[in-house]
Amino acid sequence: MSRREGVLAAVLLTLLAAAPLAASNVVLNFLMSALIVALAAQGWNLLAGFGGQFSFGHAAFFGTGAYAAAILQMRYGVNAWAACLCGLLAGGLVGWIIGGLAFRARLRGSYFALITLAFAEVLRICANAAPMTGGAAGLLVKLNARAANFQFSSRTTFVWIALGCVAAVLAGTAALARSRFGAYLVAVRENEDAARALGVDTLAVKLRAITLSGAITAAAGCLYTQYFLYIDADIAFGTRISVEVLLAAIVGGIGTVLGPVVGALALHALGELTRLSAGSVTGIDLVLFGLILVAVIAFAPGGIVGSVRRLRGGRA
Numbered sequence: 001m002s003r004r005e006g007v008l009a010a011v012l013l014t015l016l017a018a019a020p021l022a023a024s025n026v027v028l029n030f031l032m033s034a035l036i037v038a039l040a041a042q043g044w045n046l047l048a049g050f051g052g053q054f055s056f057g058h059a060a061f062f063g064t065g066a067y068a069a070a071i072l073q074m075r076y077g078v079n080a081w082a083a084c085l086c087g088l089l090a091g092g093l094v095g096w097i098i099g100g101l102a103f104r105a106r107l108r109g110s111y112f113a114l115i116t117l118a119f120a121e122v123l124r125i126c127a128n129a130a131p132m133t134g135g136a137a138g139l140l141v142k143l144n145a146r147a148a149n150f151q152f153s154s155r156t157t158f159v160w161i162a163l164g165c166v167a168a169v170l171a172g173t174a175a176l177a178r179s180r181f182g183a184y185l186v187a188v189r190e191n192e193d194a195a196r197a198l199g200v201d202t203l204a205v206k207l208r209a210i211t212l213s214g215a216i217t218a219a220a221g222c223l224y225t226q227y228f229l230y231i232d233a234d235i236a237f238g239t240r241i242s243v244e245v246l247l248a249a250i251v252g253g254i255g256t257v258l259g260p261v262v263g264a265l266a267l268h269a270l271g272e273l274t275r276l277s278a279g280s281v282t283g284i285d286l287v288l289f290g291l292i293l294v295a296v297i298a299f300a301p302g303g304i305v306g307s308v309r310r311l312r313g314g315r316a
Contacts, residue, residue, distance in 0.1 A: 040062055055213075063127065064087070067225075
């Protein structure tokens with residue numbers, strides 16, 4: 001990320017931090033939803049944008065974090081903060097397991113994408129049937145608005161916490177992009193066989209990437225549980241969250257530091273405007289997302305951030 005993009009990121013985060021002070025509950029809900037998707041999209045972008053390992057099933061990590069936070073609180077009485085930390089670790093563990101199975105079998109490209117989708121669907125079916133997860137009815141987290149319970153009477157506090165998570169991952173991704181591990185990830189993305197021939201431990205690099213990606217995406221699931229206080233199998237492991245996070249990264253600029261955040265905000269803004277304009281037409285926002293994806297791939301493969309770089313004569 002260039003210095004100019006760093007300044008733009010700081011300005012964007014400052015504006016988002018100030019927005020809740022003068023916003024209605026509707027706007028706060030919009031910001032929270034967009035930031036949750038932005039955080040999950042940053043996790044997807046780490047694995048796919050930097051590492052070239054495209055996933056269609058990041059809902060597996062999102063749902064793991066969401067359910068782990070809810071189950072530990074409701075079934076075992078674990079403090080919400082500790083439960084969310086465990087949810088984050090559980091997402092990383094699931095990522096490591098999926099990566100270990102897929103990468104040791106040398107699955108790449110569409111094969112890897114499909115195996116992640118399969119894992120997410122298996123987890124959805126299991127969550128929909130297991131008594132521990134509440135089955136089809138889902139889990140409702142008890143309302144007790146105290147900071148010790150990671151619940152707040154003001155939505156503004158939640159937005160600031162989510163924004164802090166997004167900013168922390170953004171800074172971490174920027175540092176990663178400049179690190180040796182980031183260089184290894186790009187080498188694997190560009191030509192895995194050549195990277196292996198040059199001495200890069202490609203399996204270890206990919207396992208580390210999917211573990212970090214899973215943990216970041218699980219953190220978004222934990223935030224969802226704490227904010228909405230309800231989770232079910234379709235929300236947690238459904239294809240919608242997988243589609244939203246990959247769309248946010250692609251539309252914003254795949255393989256860029258700021259792209260997932262820009263993409264999530266743009267997609268949610270367009271989605272809300274479309275729903276307001278179309279009224280009660282079910283799924284109209286998904287139709288719009290599909291059209292946007294086709295347009296981005298055809299005319300702006302670098303996404304919003306890549307297009308801005310190109311217009312100002314920067315590097316793609």
